[in-house]
Amino acid sequence: MLKNKRQQQKNLTRKHLLEIAIKQFGETGILATRTADIAKHANVSHGTVFAHFSTQEDLLTAAVEEFGSQITQRLHELIDTNSSLSKILDAHITGLIEFEPFYTRLIIERRLLPANVTNTYVMIQSTISFHIGIAAQKELDQGIVRKLPVHLLYNTWIGLIHYYITNGDLFCSSGSVLKRYRHELLQHYIDLITI
Amino acid sequence: MLKNKRQQQKNLTRKHLLEIAIKQFGETGILATRTADIAKHANVSHGTVFAHFSTQEDLLTAAVEEFGSQITQRLHELIDTNSSLSKILDAHITGLIEFEPFYTRLIIERRLLPANVTNTYVMIQSTISFHIGIAAQKELDQGIVRKLPVHLLYNTWIGLIHYYITNGDLFCSSGSVLKRYRHELLQHYIDLITI
DNA sequence: AAACTCATTGACTTGTTACTCATTATATTT
């Protein structure tokens, strides 16, 4: 399949547009990025964008889904199912750091974006919540972790991480908030939930 | 001062515009609310908006500042300085609930708004962080609360609350997330931090 | 190699919205 030059080229352009879109969304913000910006950075004409995606929303949806499958795949690779909770949380942060620019924009802007973006957001969260849930329950049974509802343990962790990400401008003027605070946050959270 | 009819009227219109703006921002979203919407709901012409505020950003800034002083004043009224940490957190939620629509939009959209909005945001957070800090330290000294850095105790609380607010669409389809989860969240947080 | 297909182009159209300004009506001053 795709042996013919035209199809290959078209497919390549599409992939390239998505790649550039993800990059631009991360740098400029999702809502603030214009279709013309993406075209320019991808070295194609403005019209080409609409030859591949019928509307801006289509492009956005495709980019978010592409991002979603990339990050969930990476998280799956990073997480060892039999690890301790602490190791899983550490892997979680490692994964987020690799995708930090876009991930940051996604959690900041999600509520202002088309509804279908939420599907991807939920998928990403489910990926990690599943593993955290299992590890937390295990350590809870072993008496390592305090007796608290698993979903609240999870929400507390995500809440803390997202709080630092969404307020990254206040926590550090430039650079990655996650890199800077990962150890402090992980240590604090573990201290908090262990008996 | 302001004895003359014209000045009174002008001042009244200005206050009314701010009031309507805050209401509309809460209902429609801050970025999604157009100057024409505010004019319409305030029953004034579109031009009148610009007779009072030279730009949309000016209006936004004034509205956010007005909101900030209202909510911080109310929080001060609600918080009893000598209360337990639990009571202070409860008062905090009570205060947020009274201003929930706008507060929700503010924490969702803050990063996309003009920089000066952040000043008000920080002021609101400082108000509550001050009281929580004192109460937490007190209970920490009394051995009621686990030995953890106060700023992390605070960030965990705010992170949890903000997580529920910003993901309100996922936690409950309509109505106030804070009303629905206040007891669960407060109970969980107290369980988490007490020895 | 001629006919045809289609990815790409970029100037153009359309819709939106912040902001302007000459005009009007009403209050204040002389």
Next chain:
DNA sequence: AAATATAATGAGTAACAAGTCAATGAGTTT
């Protein structure tokens, strides 16, 4: 009461950005 000042009006302007489409030229088919 006449002259003046100004709050409010709303039709009009300008800028921006998404989306369109006839033209182009390279690739594919016959």
